[in-house]
Amino acid sequence: MVKQKKNLEETASEVEPIAVEEVTCEDNLRPLLEEIKKSDGVVGYIQRNTTSAAIDLNDPTKVTDYAILSSSAFEAGEQLSALFDLGKIKNITVEGKDTKTLHLTIDENDISIFMEKTADTEKTLEKILEKSGF
């Protein structure tokens, strides 16, 4: 990975200072999610698209439960949208007695953020939308 970066830098200096590697949305999202995870009260995230998935949770025993919860939320969102003509689902929030979650889709990537009850969902959502450019 380091080697590849070095090569890219070399190429850039030799040719033109233009984009030399294809940057996907997923590449941008991962660092953003890592940053979000460091925010106060955020306990982890799940990001998945049709080809890959990334899970980072403070409590690994919750992986299965949270993964199912995440897919259930997106599935329910689609069904309710069709049922009540809600349009494209912008975000889903699920607030439990102990933990809360925020789910949103960014460019084919389904993202679920898991937070403590005290965390600021609005702030987290704003941060994601702002930094992801959506």
Place this chain on the structure above:
Amino acid sequence: MENDVFSFVLRNTLTEITNACPDIQSIFLFKEDGDIITGEERTIEEAAVHTVDALDEILEKAQALGGLENMSFEGTKGTVHVSALNGFYLVTVVPEKADMKSINTFTGILVPTVLKLLERITPALNRNCPSELENEESRVKPDVKPDESSEEIVDRHERGTADAEKVLPEPQVNQFIVENLRGLFASADTVRIDGDTLSQWTELYEDKRIEEAAIETFGGKSVRCKLKPLKDSKLEGKGIIQIPEKLQQTLDIKKGELVKVKPIIE
């Protein structure tokens, strides 16, 4: 009767909320067992049934968050809010630019207050009282009716049992709502229904083993498959049949549709 009063009061409350908040597209309450109380005509009961179905899994999985308190699905054209209130779930559907302040004031204050009042002033209406449970039981259980179309008659001679004098009743046809059956160990030719119905059938057919059932769609397609009780106790009493997706494709049905199920007595 008691339950009727309870529903009547809640129904009127929901109607008044919609009168006060014309922004509300749809509002209804439902209980964990799937019992639905709708307000005014704007809420189509069928949509409410499908909503409960759509939320079923997430409500169950929300236990991982300590149990659901609130949930919202915000779309570009509208939002669905779900709040847990005293054993009920309140669902409110609003358009994009709805006046959420007044809606939240009414739904967040009025409904919990009415629920609390109902429980306090009429302990007899408590949802957990035995008479109430009896009412609910009769409502939740799927319709049981004799299969009028079937000409099948139980052949006593073929069975060659000692009680050859007895005639077994005609196989009953129950209607169930289709639910997906997933999982590593889900067999492609096995469906799951609630244990109570299986017990009823066993009782009805004098302890004959009922291991298979004929599933018939309203489109006329039918298959014979193995029968097992539901594993998930939360699905019990909801009139649900879990069918593997491959079998659903064979029957040309999907989750949420109704099918007729007839036990095969052997």
